[in-house]
Amino acid sequence: MIDPSSYSAVLRRSFRRTFPPATRGEGVYLWDARDKRYLDFSGSAAVNFIGHGVVEIAAAMAAQAAQLEFVHSSQFTTPVAEEYALELLDFAGKNFQGGCVYFTCGGSESVETALKLARQYQVEIGQTGRYQVVSRGQSYHGSTLGASSVSGNKRRREMYRPMVREFAHVGFPYCYRCAFDCTDSCRACGQEYAAELEQAIEAAKGEVAAFIVEPVSGATLGAVVPPSGYLQKVAEICRRHGVLLIADEVMTGMGRTGRNFAVDHWDVAPDLLVTAKGLSSGYAPLGAVLVSKKVASAIADGSGAFLHGFTYNSHPISLAAGRAVLRFLQERKLVEAADSDRQGSTAATLGQALDGLHDAKPVGDVRGIGLLWAVEFVADKATKQPFASELNFAGRVAQAAVKRGLLVYPMQGCVDGVSGDHVLIAPPAVITSEQIDWAVMQLQEAIDEACAA
Ligand SMILES: Cc1ncc(COP(=O)(O)O)c(C=O)c1O
Structure with missing residues (x-):
């Protein structure tokens, strides 16, 4: 029964x-x-990259709303x-030169769009039998049913499994x-995990259209x-087998890892790149699929139309927000601030400060890159045994x-989809070293309190 004292007309995440x-x-x-003031040490859920309350973004949105609030993309x-x-x-670099962008209202819609683009690409080039999308076991690509079908996050998909199409999930380093x-710091095993993808593609006997991957694991594994x-x-396996590579950079894109996109760390060129969150830094609902020239040309030279659409794709006010965010992060050099390889950068300072948490009794691992980090907790450091999941x-x-007064993003399931606890740390790139020190001190105390409970 709903407690009348906490009744809300909003269907919230929890009753x-x-x-x-x-x-x-x-x-x-x-x-x-x-x-009460909170330091947003996780950028909500790795959303905010430029800081809250930036008046330039609000002004750009208001100017767009005053000029033209909406037109339908089938007409204008x-x-x-x-x-x-x-x-x-241009921000995405040479891999997307001559390509194009499909704008949506967020990550899940963008993933749905990428899945359909992959299928249509294969049909356009005569590969009509290709429709499966392989993904990784511990992954999250969104909450819609299509995105759930390619997600490996057990907790978030289990109930809906009878409603979604199952394709192969492969292992992940x-x-x-x-x-x-x-x-050898997992160098050789990286190749073994990649080989699993090749086996899955071969087992599907020419029916795989695409492989979708988070270049750096986001919420499910925690900044791996x-x-x-x-x-x-x-990327090489996908190319050799005629399978499109979809990089899901909903969380890692737009500078979060210290490169414009995380794939840039490894010089990997995906066929489709999905991004959201930092794209508008939360100022408006916005996602995008960056489409390489190869995929765009196949459709342009083939049937000539992408069979997909949302009423609110390319919403002018969201785009005005995203555009102003891009300008802001470039002018303030926030991607450089998020580069943990750069001595003295905000991200390097954050990495060093978080590293100090290693000594805490329940901290098993501190990992991450740029301004995307996770602290994983264990009941026993020596055996890496996780806490019982009911303990939360x-x-x-x-x-x-x-x-x-500190916000972090807690998650469970990194070990096997159910057990395993971590918190995600993904602050706005405008955080100062004093704020980082304060936040890490509060986090240390919060860990101690959780242990004592
Ligand atoms: C990697 C990844 N893909 C897709 C999504 C879904 O995005 P949204 O919640 O904007 O629909 C998320 C959200 O956390 C994500 O981290």
Whole structure:
């Protein structure tokens, strides 16, 4: 029964939890209706990259709304869409030169779009038997049914499994819990994991249209960076088998890992690249699929029309927000700030500060790249045994952090889809070193409190 004292007309994420009403944001901070301040150490859910309350973005959105709020993409294009698409292709670099961009309202819609583009590409080039999309076992590509069918996140998809099409899921390099007995920082096993993809493609007997992968694992595994050579091998296998490579950079794109897109760390050229979250930094619902020239040309020279559409794709106000965000992050050099390889950068400072958490009793692993990090908790450091999932250890840490005015993003399931606890850290790139030090100190105390409970 719904408790009348906590009744809300909004169908929230939980009927049991209470949610403070958020009222404003500025820089790395959010405030609730009681004027309690929170340091947003996870950029909500790795969304905010440029900081909250940036007036330039609000002004760009208001100007667009005053000029033209909406047209339907079956009737018009808009100057903001045409100009912003060119700017994004330029930001993505040479791999997407001559390609094009499909704008949506977020990550899941963009993944759906990429899946359909992959299928249509194969049909256009005469490969009509190709429709399967292979993905990785511990992955998350969105909440819609199509995106769920290619996601491996057990917790989020289990109930809906009878409603979704199952394709092959392959293994994934997760060095802290590597399935192989590695002594070379998982270099060789990266090739073994890639070989699993080749086996899955061969087993599907010419029916695989695409492979979808998060270049750096986001929420499900928590900021797991693949060993060098893995993604290059995956790309080579896809190319050799006529399978499209879809990079899901919903979380990792637009500078979050210290490169414009995470694939740039390994010089990998996906056929389709999906991005959202940091694209608008949360100022408006926005996602995009970057389409390589190869895929765009197959459709342009074939049937000539992409059989897909949402009422709100290419929404002018969202695009004005995204365009202003891109300009802001370039002017402020925020991708450079997010580069953990760069001495003295914000990301390098964050990495060093988080590394100090290693000594805490329940901290098994601290991993990440750029401004995307995770702290994984274990009941026993020596055996890496996770906490019992019912304890919800990551949730307890996050709650203890909230009490201290710190927001982190807790997740469970990194070990096997059910057990395994971590918190994701993905602050806005405008965070200062003093704010990082304060946040890590609060996180340390929150971990201690969760242990004592
Ligand atoms: C890698 C990845 N893909 C897709 C999605 C789905 O995006 P959205 O929640 O905007 O639909 C997410 C969201 O967390 C994600 O991390």
